[in-house]
Amino acid sequence: MPSETVTKRGRPGYDQQSVLLIAVDVFNRHGxxxxxxxxxAENLGISKSAIYHHVPSKGDLLKLALEHALGGLEAILEQPEAFTGAADARLEFVLRQTIAVLVDRLPFVTLLLRLRGNTDIERDALERRRAFDHKVAALISAAREEGTLRQDIDPRTVTRLLFGTINSIVEWYKPGGSLSPQRLADDVITMAFDGLHASA
Amino acid sequence: MPSETVTKRGRPGYDQQSVLLIAVDVFNRHGxxxxxxxxxAENLGISKSAIYHHVPSKGDLLKLALEHALGGLEAILEQPEAFTGAADARLEFVLRQTIAVLVDRLPFVTLLLRLRGNTDIERDALERRRAFDHKVAALISAAREEGTLRQDIDPRTVTRLLFGTINSIVEWYKPGGSLSPQRLADDVITMAFDGLHASA
Incomplete structure (x- = not known):
């Protein structure tokens, strides 16, 4: 359900998932x-006391929201395509799936990417995000050693630039527009692996 | 002068440029x-009344800071290499210079990239940033029509992904580290134009 629809409803009678969607939207707008x-409570259209019926604290909402983002990303690495076969194919699989999760769970991943790390919940989430990033970095190194990726760029720079490209998608991508998630993933993979120059 | 040095001084006797460097650092940390x-005033180590001796308002500091970022970017497009020769070479020149300005004026460009557009000063700056982005997008389209850039990705997507890659540099690049600005620009250009796959 797109978060816009839910936000506009603005009435009581929410389930926890709807509360979560609105909360994530508010977190992303206000920080x-x-x-x-x-x-x-104001954004949910309910009283400040009624909100505690739905959720014990702001931190619980953050925890649930980050779990949705991180759980999606971590599940990618547990799929067989992520750990069997040539490293460049595994890397491509993981990057495509990362884009799919990012687009599918856009407000949740946006929240994750904007974390400052001011609370334990945030620090735990950043720790899990770093662990994910390290596993992707290991795949990049493996593809490099395998000889399928170019060797003249430091793998740390490659990792930073690849994540920079992919993570920036949350800043501009509009779900439901003319660019499908599938096409977006194709374009990112083509640009990253084959580059923008026309083949001779 | 690196902003860290200035920040640590924490004494009165600033010129406007030093005040500006500290202000930009504080804006980036707190928003x-x-x-x-x-x-x-606290970060400058001077009294709240003394700060008005240096600068009339917070908005003036923001304006000066954004001018430093935008002025650097806009000057790129006035250099002959930006408007003479093949479009792909012009694009490469502009992207390299953009990375150079970004690294050289890192806190200023960071501030520009994080603007929310809540005030007229911010909206004017975002307008100038969009004008710059449009000129780069026009170069991408020209290189595509010239046949030097691949035609199978929508030029709008190419523009978004290129800016996503380059702008994300402010999130991780540490000036003075082992990766020189020149090398960073080389790596971005290589990855963007030739891709990560090893040549056959």
Whole structure:
């Protein structure tokens, strides 16, 4: 369900998932630190006391939201295509799936990428994000050693630039527009692996 | 002068440029909206009334800071290499220079890239940034029509992904480290134009 639809409803009678969608939207607009339970209640169209019926604290909402983003990313690495076969094919699989999760769970991944690390919940999430990034970096190194990726760029730079390209998608991608998630993934993979120069 | 050096000084006797460097650092850490003249004075180690001796308002500091970022970017497009020769060479020149400005004026460009557009000063800056982006997008289209850039990716997607890659540099690049600005520009250009796959 697109978050816009839910946000506009603005009535009581939510299940936890709807509360979560609205909360993530509010966190992304105001910043997590600047969002109070009062602001959340206002956006949900319920009283400040009624919000505690749905969720014990702001931190619980953050935890649930980050779990949705990180769980999606971590599940990618557990699929057989992520650990069997040639390293460049595994890397391509992981990058495509990362883009798919990012687009499918856009507000959740946006929240994850904007974390400052001010609380334990945020620090734990950043730790898990780093662990994911390290596994992708290991795949890049493996593809390099295998000889399928170019050797003249430091693998750390490659990792930074690849994640920079992919993570920046949250800043501009509009789900439901003319660019499908599948096509977006194709374009990113083509540009990253084959480059923009026309083949001779 | 690196902003760290200036920040640590924490004494009165600043010129406007030093005040500006510290202000930009504070804006980037706390967010422009959340930064009061009181917080700025505290970071400068001077009284709240003394700060007005250096600068009339927070908005003036923002304006000066954004001018430094935008002026650097806009000057790129006025150099002969940006408008003479083959479009792909012009594009490469502009992207290399953009990376150079970004690295050289890192905190200023970071501030520009994080703007929310809540005030007229911010909106004017975002307007100038969009004008710059449009001119680069036009170069991408020209290189595509010239036949030097691949035609199978929508030029709007190419523009978004290229800027995503380059702008993300502000999130991780550490000036003075082992990766020189020149080498960084080489790596970005190689990856963007030739891709990561090893040549057969």
């Amino acid at each position: 997590y630190d600047a969002t109070s339970m009062g602001i959340l | 422009y909206d959340a930064t009061s003249m009181g917080i700025l």
